[in-house]
Each structure stands twice: as C-alpha cells, then as structure tokens.
Amino acid sequence: MAGSAKPHGRLWTWLDERVGLAELEKVVKKKEVPVHRHTVWYYLGGMTLFLFMVQVATGILLLFYYRPSAEEAYESVQFLMAEVEFGWLIRSIHSWAANLMIFTLFIHLFSVLLLKAYRRPREVTWLSGIGLMGLAMGFGFTGYLLPWNELAYFATKVGTEITGVVPVIGPFLGRLLRGGDEVTGATLTRFYGIHVAVLPALTTLLLGLHLFLVQKHGMSVPPGAERAGGGRRTMPFFPNFLLRDLVGWLSALAMLAALAAYFPTELGQKADPFASAPVGIKPEWYFMFMFKTLKYLPSYILGIEGEIVGVVGFGVGGLFLLLIPFLDRRTARGEPSPLFTWIGIAIILYMVALTYLGYTEVATQ
Amino acid sequence: MxxxxxxxxxxxxxxxxxxxxxxxxxxxxxxxxxxxxxxxPPTVAESTAGTVRLPFKADDVKPNTGQIFKFGNRPAILVRTPAGELRAFSAVCTHLNCTVQYRPDLGHIWCACHNGHFDLNGQNIAGPPPRPLDPYAVNVRGKQIVVSKST
Structure with a gap:
C-alpha cells in the first residue's frame, strides 16, 4: 500500500528525474504532528488557510461582473445578485467566508497566544502571523466599501478619518488612502486596487513565509504539555493529520454553504454622500469592539481628544501584541508565565464584552 | 609590498x-x-462658493425637522426649530466625519455613528464630539433660502 515499498510507475519516475518527487516524498513522510490534549488547536490555522483559498476563488469569480466606479459599483452588484445565476451564492460565500476566516484567524491567534507557541524559535512565525491578521483586516476594510452602499460609505468615512488622528502624518495618510479629501469614487477605485492586487500580493509573500516557518519548526508543543511529559506521542502528518484537517475544511465548507444559503448577504441602499448616516450604523463585527470603545470615550480625556486617546491606545495595544514573544521573558526562559496567560484572557474578554455590548445596544440612544 | x-x-x-x-x-x-x-492624489480645487441657494422652499421645511443639503462639496444641515426659526450648520460631525441628522424626538441634532449630540446652536452637548458644528448664516428671500458662511 505505502508508496515507498512499491516501485513507482513510469510517469512518477519520469517526473521524479525532472522535478525531484522523491525528496518531496521524504519530507512529507518525515513530517509528524505531536499528539496531546491541545492538539485540536492545530487545526485552526489550516481552516483559516482553507477559507482564504475560498476567498481567492470566489473573489476571482466576483471580478467577472464587478465594476469599480461610484456610478456603477452598486448597480453591478445588484445585477450580480438579481440577474446572474448563482451570483447571490458566490457573493454570499465571499462575504461569509471572509467573516469565518477572520473568526478562525482570531481563534488561531488566541490559541497560539495562550499555548505560548510564540516562544523561541517561533518569534518570526508569530510576527508574520500578526502581519497576516493586519492584512486580513485590511481585506475586510477595503472589501466592505466595494458594493458602494450606505453602510459601507459611512464605515469608510469613519475608518479613514481615524487614520487622520495619527499624529503628524495622519492627515496625509488619510488623503493617500481616500485618494482625495473626501470619500468619493476615487476612494472606491483605490480600495479596489488595494483589495484585489496589493493585499493579495503581500498576503502571498507573508503567507509563504508563515507556512515555510511552520514547516521548518514543526508544530509547537505547549510548555504545559511538555512539562507534563506529553507531546512525545506523534501522528504522521500524511495521511493521518491531513485527513483530520480535511474534516475541518469540509465542516467549514458545510457551515459556509448553510450560512450563504439561509442568510444571503444583503446589499442595502446605494451610498449617498449627501444623506445623514443611517440609524444603527455598524462596522463589521471584528471592528465592533474598537467602534464601541470610541463610542464610550468622552470627548476629552486629560485635555486630549477622546478619539486620539482611543486610536493611539489601540495602536499601542497592537504593538504590544506584536512584541509579546520579546516581552514574555518567563516563557522565553522556559518558566510558567501566568501573567501573559491572564493578559491573553483579558484581551479576549474585552473584545467579547464590547462586541456583545455593541450588538445589544439600542441604536438611537 | x-x-x-x-x-x-x-x-x-x-x-x-x-x-x-x-x-x-x-x-x-x-x-x-x-x-x-x-x-x-492631486489637489482638486475646493468649491469656494460662500453662498448657496437651497433647492427647496422655506415653506417645505416644517418646524421640528431638518434637511441635508449640499454646501460646496460637503453636506450641511438646515433645521427649523420647534419655535419656527431656520438655522444651518455643517452636517459633518466633528468626531469622525459622519453626516449628522435632526432628531425630532429629541429636538436636536444627532450623529448615528458614535451617538454624538448637538443642540440647536450646534454646540456639542453629549457623546464623543470634541467641537461644535460650524454654523452658517440663513437668509430667506421670499420663498428662497440662501445659506452662507457666517463671517
């Protein structure tokens, strides 16, 4: 049954002489995955990758009908949803897979954080992972505007205005992002270019690095499991782990199909720059905790505008998250590090609580 | 060597x-x-018009309502107070640039994005906005409403 015991076919030999399949086979056969009580968290990264591939495929399909201009964008999406066969399905899957991808990405990130997988020698894997999270949020932010509807228009107005709060270069950054002083058709074309070309190119590079490092270092065994003497048991990556991975991918696909079929993505009203912001305006759920925080902050804190405190605060928070492998000295020394476990739990609780509050508030109060 | x-x-x-x-x-x-x-992006000349004639008549704006209009290339809001007076402000919220609206139930101006409240003088009275809305001067010539930058 196993390939190596049996001589390979002629095609395999032909390819092997030219491509070097035998070396690849050796690598795949050698790869093993540790088995312990936290093994389940290993599947989240693969699931995120799978959902990213769904995004690439459905994104390419959407490009065939989408027109990136303020005059035509909304109408082209409307046409796609109403006239094009299965247009609603492709767009709904693109939108739902985006949400699910961010969700699995967050779980992946927090499991890595709580299991301290960022410790030596995986610091660069962590850095590239945080970079990928930034790119994923960039995808979400730029993609949200593309249908050119009311909600997207105001979300983008607020989002790009927030960059203006950054000291010194803020106003310049805001203009650069908007392609002018206001959110207009120029912003739409810019976001389109960023969404379909710039971010995919950057993601390909960073994802390549991330996956290469995961291959190079193998899966991290959590310090707790290591101390408990676990992690000695392993399973072969191929086919044992890969088949389990596939189960995860198929579950994600099933969930995606159900969500897209039962809750197709809506389009809403066309953006009108001379209309009031609609009641109940909300950003995507993964920006909700920041949105809600900005809503709670008073106009002045210690003489500084509240929004500046909020935005700078989130910037510092992001930087802290990025630098965790270098700040957590105890884990680096191989000692238990409850402080950073609690920091991780605190971040999760803050995000969950503020998101909950954001969705349960009364829109007009 | x-x-x-x-x-x-x-x-x-x-x-x-x-x-x-x-x-x-x-x-x-x-x-x-x-x-x-x-x-x-290249700088596009901003509309320098300091005065704008509104596309609706003074009688169309009922007391305790507000209406958004174009002032240059930015939105502005015209409010008729419950007492019947016409007032105009920039409709760009001073917090994060959303477009504000008039709330008849509260009797003042409100921003839906982050729950900012402004009174009928454009003053920020609650929520995160750090500054008042820019006021404009309103003149009614016959049925025509003319709004201009107050000097």
Whole structure:
C-alpha cells in the first residue's frame, strides 16, 4: 500500500528525474504532528488557510461582473445578485467566508497566544502571523466599501478619518488612502486596487513565509504539555493529520454553504454622500469592539481628544501584541508565565464584552 | 609590498562599494520618487462658493425637522426649530466625519455613528464630539433660502 515499498510507475519516475518527487516524498513522510490534549488547536490555522483559498476563488469569480466606479459599483452588484445565476451564492460565500476566516484567524491567534507557541524559535512565525491578521483586516476594510452602499460609505468615512488622528502624518495618510479629501469614487477605485492586487500580493509573500516557518519548526508543543511529559506521542502528518484537517475544511465548507444559503448577504441602499448616516450604523463585527470603545470615550480625556486617546491606545495595544514573544521573558526562559496567560484572557474578554455590548445596544440612544 | 597591497585593497574595494551603493540608492530613488508622487492624489480645487441657494422652499421645511443639503462639496444641515426659526450648520460631525441628522424626538441634532449630540446652536452637548458644528448664516428671500458662511 505505502508508496515507498512499491516501485513507482513510469510517469512518477519520469517526473521524479525532472522535478525531484522523491525528496518531496521524504519530507512529507518525515513530517509528524505531536499528539496531546491541545492538539485540536492545530487545526485552526489550516481552516483559516482553507477559507482564504475560498476567498481567492470566489473573489476571482466576483471580478467577472464587478465594476469599480461610484456610478456603477452598486448597480453591478445588484445585477450580480438579481440577474446572474448563482451570483447571490458566490457573493454570499465571499462575504461569509471572509467573516469565518477572520473568526478562525482570531481563534488561531488566541490559541497560539495562550499555548505560548510564540516562544523561541517561533518569534518570526508569530510576527508574520500578526502581519497576516493586519492584512486580513485590511481585506475586510477595503472589501466592505466595494458594493458602494450606505453602510459601507459611512464605515469608510469613519475608518479613514481615524487614520487622520495619527499624529503628524495622519492627515496625509488619510488623503493617500481616500485618494482625495473626501470619500468619493476615487476612494472606491483605490480600495479596489488595494483589495484585489496589493493585499493579495503581500498576503502571498507573508503567507509563504508563515507556512515555510511552520514547516521548518514543526508544530509547537505547549510548555504545559511538555512539562507534563506529553507531546512525545506523534501522528504522521500524511495521511493521518491531513485527513483530520480535511474534516475541518469540509465542516467549514458545510457551515459556509448553510450560512450563504439561509442568510444571503444583503446589499442595502446605494451610498449617498449627501444623506445623514443611517440609524444603527455598524462596522463589521471584528471592528465592533474598537467602534464601541470610541463610542464610550468622552470627548476629552486629560485635555486630549477622546478619539486620539482611543486610536493611539489601540495602536499601542497592537504593538504590544506584536512584541509579546520579546516581552514574555518567563516563557522565553522556559518558566510558567501566568501573567501573559491572564493578559491573553483579558484581551479576549474585552473584545467579547464590547462586541456583545455593541450588538445589544439600542441604536438611537 | 604585502603591506601596501593590504592597505590599498580595502580602499579600492571601499570606493567601488561606495560607488555601487550610491548608484543603488539613486536607482531606488528614481523608481520610488515618481511612484510616491503618483500615489498622492492631486489637489482638486475646493468649491469656494460662500453662498448657496437651497433647492427647496422655506415653506417645505416644517418646524421640528431638518434637511441635508449640499454646501460646496460637503453636506450641511438646515433645521427649523420647534419655535419656527431656520438655522444651518455643517452636517459633518466633528468626531469622525459622519453626516449628522435632526432628531425630532429629541429636538436636536444627532450623529448615528458614535451617538454624538448637538443642540440647536450646534454646540456639542453629549457623546464623543470634541467641537461644535460650524454654523452658517440663513437668509430667506421670499420663498428662497440662501445659506452662507457666517463671517
């Protein structure tokens, strides 16, 4: 049954002489995955990758009908949803897979954080992972505007205005992002270019690095499991782990199909720059905790505008998250590090609580 | 002899490296400068009109309502107070640039994005907005409403 015991076919030999399949086979056969009580968290990264591939495929399909201009964008999406066969399905899957991808990405990130997988020698894997999270949020932010509807228009107005709060270069950054002083058709074309070309190119590079490092270092065994003497048991990556991975991918696909079929993505009203912001305006759920925080902050804190405190605060928070492998000295020394476990739990609780509050508030109060 | 070569060798290499390095920097600059300039959007002349005639009549604006209109290339809001007076402000929220609206149930101006409240003088009275809305002058000539930047 196993390939190596049996001589390979002629095609395999032909390819092997030219491509070097035998070396690849050796690598795949050698790869093993540790088995312990936290093994389940290993599947989240693969699931995120799978959902990213769904995004690439459905994104390419959407490009065939989408027109990136303020005059035509909304109408082209409307046409796609109403006239094009299965247009609603492709767009709904693109939108739902985006949400699910961010969700699995967050779980992946927090499991890595709580299991301290960022410790030596995986610091660069962590850095590239945080970079990928930034790119994923960039995808979400730029993609949200593309249908050119009311909600997207105001979300983008607020989002790009927030960059203006950054000291010194803020106003310049805001203009650069908007392609002018206001959110207009120029912003739409810019976001389109960023969404379909710039971010995919950057993601390909960073994802390549991330996956290469995961291959190079193998899966991290959590310090707790290591101390408990676990992690000695392993399973072969191929086919044992890969088949389990596939189960995860198929579950994600099933969930995606159900969500897209039962809750197709809506389009809403066309953006009108001379209309009031609609009641109940909300950003995507993964920006909700920041949105809600900005809503709670008073106009002045210690003489500084509240929004500046909020935005700078989130910037510092992001930087802290990025630098965790270098700040957590105890884990680096191989000692238990409850402080950073609690920091991780605190971040999760803050995000969950503020998101909950954001969705349960009364829109007009 | 040997010492001489040893002394000279690094200098020559250093010179070539310096030469190569500066040309590499010059090359990069010649690529990234135009690209950078290209990405910065050109400034479009802002509408300098200090006065705008509104596309609706004074009678169309009922007491305790508000209406958004175009002032140059930014939105502005015209409010008729419950007492019947017409007032106009910039409709751009001073917090994060959303467009505000008139709330008849509260009797003042409100921003839906982050729950900012402004009174009928444009003053920020609650929520995150840090500054009042810019007020404009309203003049009614017959049925026509004319709004201008207050001086």
């Amino acid at each position: 040997a010492e001489e070569t040893l002394d000279r060798q690094p200098t020559r290499r250093g010179f070539v490296n310096w030469f190569l390095g500066t040309s590499a920097v010059a090359f990069l600059l010649s690529v990234f400068y135009p690209v950078g300039r290209y990405l910065i």
